[in-house]
Amino acid sequence: MLQEYMILSIILFCIGVVGLISRRNIIVIYMSIELLLNAVNLSLVAISADMADASAQVMSIIIIAIAASEAALFMSLFVVLFKKKSSLDANIFDMLGSKR
Amino acid sequence: MQNEIIFAILALLTIVSSIVMISAHRPIDSALAFIVALICIAALFGLVNATFMFVVQIIIYAGAILSLILFIIMFLNIKDENLPDEKNKNWWLLGTSFIVAPFGLILIDLIIRSDITINRVPAEGFGNIKDVGLTLFSKWVLPFELVSILLLVALVGAVTLAKRES
Amino acid sequence: MSDSLILNILLLSPLLSATLIFLLNISISGVKQYIYTSLALAGSGISALLALYLSYFSYFENQVFTSHLFTWLSIEDFIVEVALKADALSSFMILFIAPVSFLIHVYASGYMNKDKSYGRFFAYFNLFIFFMFLLVLADNPIIMFIGWEGVGLTSYALIGFYFEDIKNTYAGNKAFIANRVGDFGFLSALMLLFLEIGSGGMSFDAILSNIGQIEAPMLSLIAFLLFVGAMGKSAQIPLFVWLPDAMAGPTPVSALIHAATMVTAGVYMVARFAPLYNLTFDVSLFIAYIGAFSALFAAIVATRQFDIKKILAYSTMSQLGFMFMALGVGAYSTALFHMFTHAFFKALLFMGAGAIIVAFHHKQDIRELRGIKESMPALFVMILIATLTISAIPPLSAFFSKDAIMSALYASGHAPLFLMAFTASLLTVFYMFRLVFVVFYSNTKQVGEANSKSMLYPMTVLTIFSIFAGLLNMPEIFGGNLNMSNWLDIADKKFIVTHFDELMLMSINTLAIIGVIFYTYKRYAYTNTIDKESEHTLVANKFYIDEIYSAVVVKPLYALSILFDKHISNNLIDNTIHNLALYYEKLGLLFSGFENGNVRNYALYMLVGAVSGFIYLYVLLRAAL
Numbered sequence: 001m002l003q004e005y006m007i008l009s010i011i012l013f014c015i016g017v018v019g020l021i022s023r024r025n026i027i028v029i030y031m032s033i034e035l036l037l038n039a040v041n042l043s044l045v046a047i048s049a050d051m052a053d054a055s056a057q058v059m060s061i062i063i064i065a066i067a068a069s070e071a072a073l074f075m076s077l078f079v080v081l082f083k084k085k086s087s088l089d090a091n092i093f094d095m096l097g098s099k100r
Numbered sequence: 101m102q103n104e105i106i107f108a109i110l111a112l113l114t115i116v117s118s119i120v121m122i123s124a125h126r127p128i129d130s131a132l133a134f135i136v137a138l139i140c141i142a143a144l145f146g147l148v149n150a151t152f153m154f155v156v157q158i159i160i161y162a163g164a165i166l167s168l169i170l171f172i173i174m175f176l177n178i179k180d181e182n183l184p185d186e187k188n189k190n191w192w193l194l195g196t197s198f199i200v201a202p203f204g205l206i207l208i209d210l211i212i213r214s215d216i217t218i219n220r221v222p223a224e225g226f227g228n229i230k231d232v233g234l235t236l237f238s239k240w241v242l243p244f245e246l247v248s249i250l251l252l253v254a255l256v257g258a259v260t261l262a263k264r265e266s
Numbered sequence: 267m268s269d270s271l272i273l274n275i276l277l278l279s280p281l282l283s284a285t286l287i288f289l290l291n292i293s294i295s296g297v298k299q300y301i302y303t304s305l306a307l308a309g310s311g312i313s314a315l316l317a318l319y320l321s322y323f324s325y326f327e328n329q330v331f332t333s334h335l336f337t338w339l340s341i342e343d344f345i346v347e348v349a350l351k352a353d354a355l356s357s358f359m360i361l362f363i364a365p366v367s368f369l370i371h372v373y374a375s376g377y378m379n380k381d382k383s384y385g386r387f388f389a390y391f392n393l394f395i396f397f398m399f400l401l402v403l404a405d406n407p408i409i410m411f412i413g414w415e416g417v418g419l420t421s422y423a424l425i426g427f428y429f430e431d432i433k434n435t436y437a438g439n440k441a442f443i444a445n446r447v448g449d450f451g452f453l454s455a456l457m458l459l460f461l462e463i464g465s466g467g468m469s470f471d472a473i474l475s476n477i478g479q480i481e482a483p484m485l486s487l488i489a490f491l492l493f494v495g496a497m498g499k500s501a502q503i504p505l506f507v508w509l510p511d512a513m514a515g516p517t518p519v520s521a522l523i524h525a526a527t528m529v530t531a532g533v534y535m536v537a538r539f540a541p542l543y544n545l546t547f548d549v550s551l552f553i554a555y556i557g558a559f560s561a562l563f564a565a566i567v568a569t570r571q572f573d574i575k576k577i578l579a580y581s582t583m584s585q586l587g588f589m590f591m592a593l594g595v596g597a598y599s600t601a602l603f604h605m606f607t608h609a610f611f612k613a614l615l616f617m618g619a620g621a622i623i624v625a626f627h628h629k630q631d632i633r634e635l636r637g638i639k640e641s642m643p644a645l646f647v648m649i650l651i652a653t654l655t656i657s658a659i660p661p662l663s664a665f666f667s668k669d670a671i672m673s674a675l676y677a678s679g680h681a682p683l684f685l686m687a688f689t690a691s692l693l694t695v696f697y698m699f700r701l702v703f704v705v706f707y708s709n710t711k712q713v714g715e716a717n718s719k720s721m722l723y724p725m726t727v728l729t730i731f732s733i734f735a736g737l738l739n740m741p742e743i744f745g746g747n748l749n750m751s752n753w754l755d756i757a758d759k760k761f762i763v764t765h766f767d768e769l770m771l772m773s774i775n776t777l778a779i780i781g782v783i784f785y786t787y788k789r790y791a792y793t794n795t796i797d798k799e800s801e802h803t804l805v806a807n808k809f810y811i812d813e814i815y816s817a818v819v820v821k822p823l824y825a826l827s828i829l830f831d832k833h834i835s836n837n838l839i840d841n842t843i844h845n846l847a848l849y850y851e852k853l854g855l856l857f858s859g860f861e862n863g864n865v866r867n868y869a870l871y872m873l874v875g876a877v878s879g880f881i882y883l884y885v886l887l888r889a890a891l
Contacts, residue, residue, distance in 0.1 A: 001103070001148065006211045008111045008144075012118055012137075014197075014204040019122030021870050022192035024184040027127040027173065029866070031134050034165070035118060038141050041157075049148035052222040054235040057153050061236065064160050065247045069254030071165045075172050076262040082176050088127070089184030094863030196870070203877045206884045 005046030012039035024090045026081070030074050037067050107147060114140040123193060125186070127178065131169050138162045150227040270333030273350045276316040276360070277399050283309025284392035291385035299384055303375045306388035310368045310395060317364030324357035325753050331357075332405070343465050349405035351470075354754050358602065359402040359534055362609045366526035367395045369724035373617050374518035376720035377624060387427065387516070394420040398527045402534060406469045407456055410535075414452065414499070417528050418445040424523070425515040434514040441508035448498015448505055452535075455491035458484065474541045482546075489542055489549040492535065493556075500532030500586050502560045507812060509583055513575040517620030520575060524582040525613035530605050533589050537598045540756050544596065551680075554594020558686040561587025563809070565693035569700065570799060570806035573630050574619045577701055581656065582612060584690055588671055591687055596759030597674035599751035603739045604667035606750075610731040611655040611664060617725050618649040622705070624721070625714030632701060633796055637708035644722060646706055648729045653702050655732045657695040657779055660772070663736030670741060672775060673768050677761035688775075695779050699786040700796075707791035743768055 012035060019032035041060040048056035078088075085092050117136040124130040142157035176182075186192075225231055236244060283305045290297050290305075323329040331352040339346040352360070371391065378387050397420055401413030419442075426438025460468065462484060463476040477485065496502070501509035509529075513520055523529065536543060536553065543550050561584045568580035585608050592601035622635060625642065629635055639646050651662070658668040668691060675684040739750035743765055751758065763771075789795050800806065807813075860871070 001107070002217045003211055004107060004111070005144070005148075006216075007208050008114065010204050010207045010211070011115055014200045015115070015118045015122060017200050017873060018193060018196045021866055021873060022189070022196040023122060024186050024189075024866070025127060025130075027169065028122060028124075028130050031130055031169070032122060034134070034161075035121070035137070038138065038161070041153075042141055042144060045145050045150045045153055046148060049150060049222070049227070050218055050220065052220040052226060054227065054232050055239060057150055057227065057232050058236045058240045060153065061156060061232070062240070062243055062247050064156060065251060068160060068165060069251045071168055072254050072258040073261070075168055076258040078172055078176065079262050082178075082182075087182055087184065088178065090866055091184065091864055094865075096863040096865065196873075199870075199873060199877060203880055206880060210884075 002046055002050045006043055009039045009043035009046070012042065026078065026088050026090050026093075029090060030078075033070075034067060037063055103147060107144070110140045110143050110147070113137075114144070123189070125189075126180075126183065127173050128170070131166060131173060134169075135162055135166050138166065148227075149222065152227060152229045152232045155229075269329075269331045270350075272316055272320060273331050273333040273352060273403065274335070276313050276320065276364075277350060277396065277403060279312040280309045280392040280396040280399065284389050284396060287385055287392065288389040291389060297385060299380075302385045302388050306371055306392055307368070307375070309392045310364070310371045313360075313395070313399065314364040314368035317360040320352055321357040321361035324352065324354055328354070330354075344460070344468075346408050346468060347406065348409060349469070350403045350409075351405040352403055355534075355538060355602075355756065356402050358606070358750070358754055359530075360399065362606050363395070363398060363402065363526050363530075366609050366613050366728075367398075367522060369727055370518050370522045370526075370613060370617070373521070373620070373721050373724045374516075376718040377518050377620055378516065379718065383427070387424075390420055390423050390427070391518075391522070394424060394522065395527065398531075401531055407459070407473070408468060411449075411452060411456060414495070414531060415449065417499075417531060418442060418449065421445075421512070421519075421523055421528055424519040425512045427515050427519065431514075437508075437511040437514035441512050444505050444508040445498045448495045448532075451491040451494025451498070453495075455488045455495065458488050458491070462488075470538065474539070477542050477545065485542070486546045486549050489539070489546040490552070492539055492542075493549065493553055496532030496535050496590075497556070498532070499535075500529050500590070501583050502532070502556050502586065502590060503563060506560060506564070506583050507815060510576050510579045510808070513573070513579050517575065517616060517623060520579070521613045521616035521620065524579065525616060526609035529582060529586055530609070533586070533593065533601060533605050536590075536593045537602055537756060540598045540758075543593070544757050544759070550594050550596065552594070554591050554680065554683055557587040557590025557592075557594055558683050558690075559587070560584070561591065561690040562686050562693075563587075565690040565697065566805055567808050568697040569693060570803060571697075572632055572796075572799075572801065572806075574622065574632050574635065574701065574705070575616075575630055577632075577697060578612070578615055578619055581615075581694065581698065584694060585612065585656070587690065588668065588687065591683055592671045592674055595674055595678040595680065595683070597671070597678075597761065598756040599739075599748075599754050599758050600667070600670040600674050602754065602756075603750055604664070604671055606738070607655070607663040607667045607732070607735050610728050610735050611652045614648060614652040614725060614728040614732055615656070617721070617728065618645055618652065621645055621717045621721055621725070622714070625717055626712070627715075632704045635705050636712065637706075637710040638712050638714060639706040640711060641713040642717070645717065645725075648725050649706075650702060651729050652732055653698045656698055657783070658691065658775070659779065660776060661736070662733055663731075666736035666739060666741065669768075669772055669775065670739070673763045673771055674761050676767070676771060677763045678759075688778075691775070692778055692782050695782040696786055699783050700790050703787060703790035704796045707787075709792055741768075 016032045016035035016039060019035065020029055023029055023032070041063055044056045044060040044063075048054060048060075081093060082088065114137050117133045117140065120133040121130045121137060124133060138157065138161045142154050142162065145157055146154040287302055287305050290301070320331060324331075331350075333350040335348040335350070337345065338348050371388075374387070374391065378384055381387065394417065397413045397416030399413070401410055401417060404410035404413060422438045422442040425441050426435045428434050429438075459473060462480045463473060466472050466476045480488070494505075498505045509524070512523065515523075543553070564580040564582075564584035564587060568577050568584065571577045571580065585604070589601040589604050589608075592598075592604065621642070622638065622645065623630055626635060626638070655662040655664045658665045672684070672687060672691075675687050739748055741748060804810070860867070
């Protein structure tokens with residue numbers, strides 16, 4: 001059972017990466033990040049079941065907690081950015097770069 | 101055998117809904133597809149007797165976080181003209197997939213070829229709230245406390261971010 | 267007080283006062299003039315007192331003062347010590363440098379009165395004498411070179427002091443550049459000395475005791491290069507061109523530079539290396555002839571000058587020529603003795619000229635300054651005494667020094683040298699009395715402003731010195747015992763002149779001089795001869811030396827510089843560098859496209875990198891799996 005779970009986890013992770021890179025909508029980007037975390041959680045739980053040890057489940061609980069705090073920050077960011085530019089386009093928010 | 105069939109259905113559903121999530125044009129569609137994926141993952145947790153994780157996944161992810169996303173989408177009142185103009189979205193998806201594909205394929209290849217399964221028989225009550233709780237408060241107390249501080253910091257950060265603009 | 271402390275204070279007090287004046291001048295506007303005056307006089311006065319103290323002990327007790335300040339460089343066996351040493355020669359030098367400098371400071375406080383750059387002037391002035399002290403007190407030629415360069419630098423600043431007029435700046439440039447040519451010679455000589463005997467130490471003592479190890483041709487080259495340095499500083503042919511133009515500075519500057527300090531540096535240096543020149547007869551003879559030609563040339567040119575300061579400038583060059591003649595034939599202490607007397611009477615002459623210039627509102631042409639005897643009798647007496655001194659009338663000081671040079675030249679057996687010196691000395695009498703008769707003995711009358719006391723008192727002191735300084739080195743024939751030569755203890759060549767010959771020489775000389783004075787009186791006093799003299803003759807135009815230098819040296823160099831500037835510098839070097847920079851900029855633009863601030867793209871680059879690494883690892887480890 002573990003191998004199948006791992007393969008599924010890998011597939012979900014790859015889908016998350018594809019979404020993260022190719023989409024410009026910041027809400028979708030956020031959800032892609034959550035998908036990455038979920039893929040990891042899935043593999044952790046599978047390993048926990050295989051080893052009959054609850055520690056890996058505790059790890060994924062902590063990951064969920066971190067995902068929750070991340071969600072709070074992302075939501076307030078959405079609000080601020082949308083108020084500022086009235087757009088959800090990630091390409092607009094490129095103040096990090098050296099514009100010429 | 102029964103478990104394998106359920107797993108196959110759930111896995112297929114997860115993958116499909118994930119793909120829908122990353123390729124949908126409007127964020128509301130993405131969010132709904134993501135709820136499906138999350139619930140499927142919760143069911144997959146249940147399939148390996150991780151009952152507490154099953155509950156947590158549904159309550160926190162599908163319940164709290166996703167409803168927060170939906171709330172924000174509604175709150176911002178996003179119209180179509182606010183959405184980014186992603187004409188080449190499908191090409192982007194395809195191209196990125198080609199880049200990521202080797203990574204995934206190699207990992208899968210490695211997983212299949214290596215023998216990682218231990219198949220230890222779990223004790224009675226494995227994965228229920230008592231088992232996980234005991235582990236959490238005995239072996240993992242320090243990370244638990246750290247996470248509580250992190251949550252506090254995130255809370256304060258979120259409030260300041262949202263407040264400064266007004 | 268310890269010996270080294272005295273030496274240090276003597277050296278550093280002008281530097282300290284220069285620094286204070288400079289800081290005051292740049293930081294506070296409207297500082298009272300007397301503050302600058304007292305600072306400047308304190309700086310040079312302390313040095314003058316200490317210099318007298320130092321030379322007293324050096325003269326009577328043969329004491330050598332040394333001071334080791336710090337070690338500047340220590341690279342294996344190349345060790346440069348910043349050390350001072352006042353042996354007999356250095357003590358002798360500061361004996362006249364410091365007091366004369368002090369007197370000129372007093373004089374300058376009157377001359378520069380109410381000048382708007384009063385503070386700046388005294389900052390330069392004190393800095394100048396600091397470098398001069400460094401030059402004569404240095405224990406090794408490297409420290410001496412620092413003083414040498416510093417004197418050149420500050421003289422540049424002083425000559426171009428009134429920089430508002432571009433001509434003055436050009437004069438300063440000219441002095442600096444001509445001196446650079448000399449410095450090149452000095453520096454090359456130092457390098458050669460280091461290559462040959464540097465391992466034995468670079469102090470004067472070590473060098474002079476080791477020169478025997480150098481082969482003769484190399485020794486000659488070193489001696490010649492050192493003399494090139496002396497040529498520049500002491501204004502000898504062919505590097506004299508800066509000296510007449512240096513008159514652009516205020517008159518106290520001329521008095522300081524041309525009488526007691528900067529121009530004497532070359533003479534001092536040759537005397538310092540006397541043992542070296544004793545080994546190289548050909549170079550010594552060359553020095554003597556250069557001196558003779560310079561003396562004669564300057565004397566001839568001076569006879570047709572009309573600017574009172576220019577006449578004195580050529581006279582300085584001429585007198586320096588006498589000194590180099592004496593150095594060349596090996597009569598070092600005689601040359602130094604003449605330098606000693608020259609410092610007093612030449613400073614006096616310049617101060618007198620400055621006093622006249624101030625009194626008559628910066629008129630410098632002797633044709634416009636006629637008949638001023640009645641309005642300034644004190645000045646007249648002092649200038650007359652100085653003129654009689656430079657003409658070598660007994661028993662004034664220069665009589666003894668010039669006579670000593672004459673008898674040394676006579677005894678050395680170089681007839682052309684002696685004849686040239688004799689002619690030059692008669693011409694000296696002629697042009698100096700021409701100046702005196704034209705300015706003071708005239709039918710017309712002029713009345714100028716009275717000079718301030720701070721200008722007249724130093725001149726009085728110098729007049730007394732001019733009269734009596736000769737007593738220091740009274741020759742045997744008058745019952746003296748050559749005190750100064752014995753004190754200096756330089757490796758002089760001994761010339762034996764019978765008393766009869768010497769008396770004959772003196773009588774002929776004196777008679778000839780009196781004859782020339784009489785002739786000059788006839789020609790210039792109460793006549794208009796001076797107005798008939800043309801300004802456009804060969805002599806009045808200094809034999810067109812400046813123009814020849816301009817055509818032969820300056821113009822071709824200028825053309826070459828333009829060539830290099832336009833073609834080599836602009837086209838070749840600048841364009842190459844510019845294009846290289848442009849290329850890098852384009853390359854940078856190419857890569858800066860990747861850094862567009864879009865975090866998604868950054869993630870993509872990361873992904874591409876990670877995936878490539880992953881594939882590589884997989885291919886590498888495939889066999890093991």
